[in-house]
Amino acid sequence: MKNTIIYFIITSIVSPLFSQPSGKEILNLIDKNLAAGTRIMTAKMIISGARGSRTIEFKTWAEGEERAFTEYTNPPREKGTKMLKLEDKLWIFSPSTDRIIQITGQMLRQSVMGSDLSYEDMMEDPDLTSHYNASVIASDTVQGRDCWVLQLNAAGEGEAYEVRKIWVDRERFVPLREELFGKSGKLLKRTQLSEVTRIQGRWYPMKIVFKDMLKAGDGTQFIIETLRLDDPVPENIFSKASLK
Amino acid sequence: MLAFKLAIKNLIGAGLRTWLNVFVLSLALVMIVFQSGIIHGWDVQARIDTTEWAIGGGEYWHDNYDPYDPLTLDDGHGLLPPELSGLYNDGQAAPVLVTQASVYPEGRMRNIILKGIDPDQKIIKLPSSQMAGDTSVINALIGTRMANATKLNKDDLVAVRWRDENGTFDATEIRIAGIFRTNVPEIDNNQIWIPLDRLRKITGLEDNATYVILKQGITSIPTVPGWIFKDRDSLLSDIESIIKAKSIGGIVMYIILLSLALLAVFDTQVLSIFRREKEIGTYIALGMTRWQVVRLFTVEGAMHSVLSIFAAAIWGTPLLFLVAKYGFAMPKATEGYGLTIAEKIFPVYALGTIIVMTLIILITTTIVSFIPSRKIAGMNPTEALRGKVQ
Amino acid sequence: MIKFIIKGLLRDKHRSRLPLIVVAIGVMLTVLMTTWITGVLGDSINLNAKLSTGHVKVITKAYRESMDQIPVDLSLTGTKALITELKKDYPSASWVERIQFGGLLDLPDENGETKSQGPFAGIAVDLFNPSSGEAERLNLNRILVNGRLPSASGEILVSHSFAEKLGISINDRVTFIGTTMYGGMTIVNFTVAGTIRYGITALDRGSVIMDISDARNALEMEDACNEILGFTDVEYYDDSKASELMESFNDSYASDNDQFAPVMIRLRDQNDLGGLIDMMSGVVGIVSFVFILVLSVVLWNAGLIGGLRRYGEVGLRLAMGEEKGHIYRSMIAESLAIGTAGSVIGIALGLSLSYLLQQKGLDFSSAMQNATMLMPGVFRTRITPEAWYIGFIPGIIATVLGTMLAGIGIYKRQTARLFKELQS
Structure with missing residues (x-):
């Protein structure tokens, strides 16, 4: 689940460019860098709240953009909680109740485990190229690296965010920062990606910080601990049966 | 008619005692009208406010x-x-x-x-x-x-x-x-x-x-x-039920207040009959039947309420009018539960309530006056004339 | 002299019986009225106290700032120690922990998939420990519509119309989905033991009551709660007691600037109840005054009547050569005795009746469609300290005053006319 988010933010692949590429080209390059067939990762999320921060650890299996399965491993309270995303549906399983609950409607807007991310954020279709018109609007430096600044305008109705700005590493084609705006131009969310690491020939950001810009607070950190790309994932893992 | 004239004469003749009873009864009447006016006024106002601010027609x-x-x-x-x-x-x-x-x-x-x-x-x-x-x-x-x-x-x-x-x-x-x-x-x-x-x-x-x-x-x-x-009624049902609760709480107060006032009338009646045996004997000697005398005394007692209604009208009307004009301050209470309460309540006096209360006072006073008067019916007129009954 | 008067009063029933009865009944009604009006007017305050505000409430400083949102993440922690301390420092009050929270209730179909779902506001109270008195405080037995009260862990009460809306029946398994004190997601199964009706639409549309131990498990709130309610030793809200308590408690935490430091607030600081309390004492004052006035007039009249009743006797005593002043004084002494005795009897009767009505209440629920928490349909009197002495004021003073006025006649009477009167 988390994983889809990371995925869309990370979506990319490296290929050095000599002249300024078009927005679409950059998006494709990002996609090439980040899009692996399958991804298996262990990660943790550090959420800051009124009572200090807490850490949630989990393992995720994902395939493409459509299918993802997450199992929480820590803290003990959340251990055994599983989430399954199949296309636009999301289920959650809690071992203590032995119930599978589909997260729909109103609940999709709730924050995930108290983080600055909602279930909906996680459900978002990561395919930016088909939903947004991208153009390069500037150059900038983020974390000491030269970046293209991409502006993405929603191509049609129904996108969660009307405008996105993405700062993309010119060499590695990894997004290093993303800002999400409403129709009125208001900055709603900011994501910062760092600790870009070479994994199986791809550049991956291993730390991502999400921040709801309207809310006070430090935001939510997402840290990838291990990541395996293109390893085989058993087919049955992406089924409701695997939740229980 | 004779009974009325006599009753009034006797009452006014009794002076202070009568006026005290009249005052007490009128106080009870005014208080009751006032209180039900407040509750009714609150109800009316809550309905008006909710209608005007939120639900229209x-x-x-x-x-x-x-x-x-x-x-x-x-x-x-x-x-x-x-x-x-x-x-x-x-x-x-x-x-x-x-x-x-x-x-x-x-x-x-x-x-x-x-x-x-x-x-x-x-x-x-x-x-x-x-x-x-x-x-x-x-x-x-x-x-x-x-x-x-x-x-x-x-x-x-x-x-x-x-x-x-x-x-x-x-x-x-x-x-x-x-x-x-x-x-x-x-x-x-x-x-x-x-x-x-x-x-x-x-x-x-x-x-x-x-x-x-x-x-x-x-x-x-x-x-x-x-x-x-x-419709408005279904949108106003919460207000209705709380007002109902308040009205019921008020009724008990009316009963207690009225009982107290009636106690005074009762006491007066008992004394009248005790003190006026010779008078009773005289009436009978003059040819009145015993029940006529009973009626006379009952009317006399009941006249307290008639006088009190006049008294209440005289001193109560301007008072009630003033409160109705300037309102009765209420706190912004129980707002947490989403109930409508105005800061100031302007009591609404329902004519129906006033008439009903007036009738209740008339009837209860009559009953309370009648109970001790019944004794007259059992009196021996000659004994009574001589004042030897008790 | 006093002995003589009392003997006279006891032996001569005419002299004592009726005036005594009148004084006693009058005083009784006044006492009853005072306790009734205090009780009935205090009802909504009591209701607030029991349902949500307590007489005083301990919360965190941060919680106080956004209390209407009932944030569980701003709860008090270490409440076991805190409550022990409260019980030690303020032993006369009772202290209970509560958790107010919100969440979703999810009813599964036969395959365990969501059938219906709705948001609710929950109150968690100490239900299983009868000495907490919480079930009585929330009047649960009376507002129960169907089913039973929770008796075991994992059982909850659901408001009736909420249950109807979601299609929940008694003994259904439902799943609570919410957020813990630390922001984590919590999913817990509960069994619906019964349904309740408050009579307040906003509450009836979605509320849940559960035992606090269940809420603690569900919300990751071991040794924590968001509100500690304190009830002073008396049944009703006593503003001065609550204020005293609050000042003393807050003084002891004055130096603690942590956002989770406990702070105490009073009932009057919540739900805009301050104004209601002020009005209430005003109204009780006015009503008591009117009653004392009415009773004074009634007893004054009774005194007058008593004096007149004994016209003949006074005449005889005058004829026998008794001094006017002596007769006057002895009559006043008698009225004092009657006033005192009548007041004592009246107060005793009034208080017993008030006590009965305080304990049992006057049940009007049949006159109302549905008994609810907001309008329990049962009205109760409330015995205040004033009720113990308020009857004496009219009971004695007015009786004596009446006699004094009536007795003035004694001085006016001519000895010559007396004999005429005696002849008849």
Whole structure:
């Protein structure tokens, strides 16, 4: 689940460019860098709240953009909680109740485990190229690296965010920062990606910080601990049966 | 007639004792009328306030709308049907669109209800015209309760985030153009009002409404498929039940107060009969039957209430009138439960109550006067004449 | 002398019986009225106290700032120690922990998939420990519509119309989905033991009551709660007691600037109840005054009547050569005795009746469609300290005053006319 988010933010692949590429080209390059067939990762999320921060650890299996399965491993309270995303549906399983609950409607807007991310954020279709018109609007430096600044305008109705700005590493084609705006131009969310690491020939950001810009607070950190790309994932893992 | 004349003469002759009884009875009468006036006044005012501020002549609700379940808001709206948009265009109705949103006063997120209403509407008292004007920002209106809860002041800017019809997030700073004070919490608690066209535009719900408030006094209530008409009574049922509870509590007080006043009449009657045996004997000797004498004494006792009604009218009317004019201060209580209570209650004296109370006093006084008088019927007139009964 | 008067009063029933009865009944009604009006007017305050505000409430400083949102993440922690301390420092009050929270209730179909879902506001109280008195405080037995009260862990009460809306029946398994004190997601199954009705639409549309131990498990709130309610030793809200308590408690935490430091607030600081309390004492004052006035007039009249009743006797005593002043004084002494005795009897009767009505209440629920929490349909008197002495004022003073006025006649009477009167 988390994983889809990371995925869309990370979506990319490296290929050095000599002249300024078009927005679409950059998006494709990002996609090439980040899009692996399958991804298996262990990660943790550090959420800051009124009572200090807490850490949630989990393992995720994902395939493409459509299918993802997450199992929480820590803290003990959340251990055994599983989430399954199949296309636009999301289920959650809690071992203590032995119930599978589909997260729909109103609940999709709730924050995930108290983080600055909602279930909906996680459900978002990561395919930016088909939903947004991208153009390069500037150059900038983020974390000491030269970046293209991409502006993405929603191509049609129904996108969660009307405008996105993405700062993309010119060499590695990894997004290093993303800002999400409403129709009125208001900055709603900011994501910062760092600790870009070479994994199986791809550049991956291993730390991502999400921040709801309207809310006070430090935001939510997402840290990838291990990541395996293109390893085989058993087919049955992406089924409701695997939740229980 | 003789009985009346005699009774009045005797009563007035008794001087202070009579006036004390009359005063007590009139006090009871005035107190009771006053109290029921307060309760009734509260009821009337709560109904008027709720009608004027919130519900007008009733509301059409979209089939899926449930004000107590915010989860229904996503689906609880629809295109304004022609019957209702006709009423709207004639100035007979005010459509309201309701959506969920979040505000971020001081960076703490708070889920609220965002309501859109036409700033030019004249259907409810909400000072929506304050939302008109400068269109570069969205001018919003909140109630005092919401202002307290969010610590927002007039002209403050606050970030509001919402989603449009398709789920796209957006946020903007809205300006608090006005803060209104109302006795009706249901249009205040946890909600922000903005112009209807702005809300429709930002949510993409053109021509949609969640509910439609009708103008007061509208008589033709068309059946509109997909919309349910809620009449005033059903929208006012919470107020009705609490008023009922208060009235019942008041009745016991009336009973106790009246008992006390009747005690005085009873005591007076017992004494009259004890003291006036010779008089009784004389009446009988003069040819009155015993029951006629009983009637005389009963009428005499009952006359206390007649006099008290006059007395109450003399001193009570101006007093009650003054309270009705200047009102009776009430606290802003139990607001947490969404009940309507005005800061000042203007008692409403129902003629029916006054007549009923007057009759009750007349009847009970008569009964209380009759009970000791019955003794007369058993008197031996000669003994009575000599004053030897007791 | 006093002995003689009392003997006279006891032996001559005419002299004592009726005046005594009148004084006693009058005083009784006044006492009853005072306790009734205090009780009935205090009802909504009591209701607030029991349902949500307590007489005093301990919360965190941060919680106080956004209390209407009932944020669980701003709860008090270490409440075991805190409550022990409260019980030690203020032993006369009772202290209970409560958790107010919100969440979703989800009813599964036969396959365990969501059938219906709705948001609710929950109150968690100490239900299983009878000495907490919480079930009585919330009047649960009376507002129960169907089913039973929770008796075991995992059982909850759901408001009736909420249950109807979601299609929940008694003994259904439902799933609570919410957020813990630390922001984590919590999913817990509960069994619906019964349904309740408050009579307040906003509450009836979605509320849940559960035992606090269940809420603690569900919300990750071991040794924590968001509100500690304190009830002073008396049944009703006593503003001065609550204020005293609050000042003393807050003084002891004055130096603690942590946002989670406990702070005490009074009932009057919540739900805009301050104004109601002020009005109440005003109204009780006015009503008591009117009653004392009415009773004084009644007893004054009774005194007058008593004096007149004994016209003949006075005449005889005068004829026998008794001094006017002596007769006057002895009559006043008698009225004093009657006033005192009548007041004592009246107060005793009034208080016993008030006590009965305080304990049992006067049940009007049949006159109302549905008994609810907001309008229990049962009215109760409330015995205040004033009720113990308020009857004496009219009971004695007015009786004596009446006799004094009536007795003036004694001085006016001529000995010559007396004999005439005696002859008849």
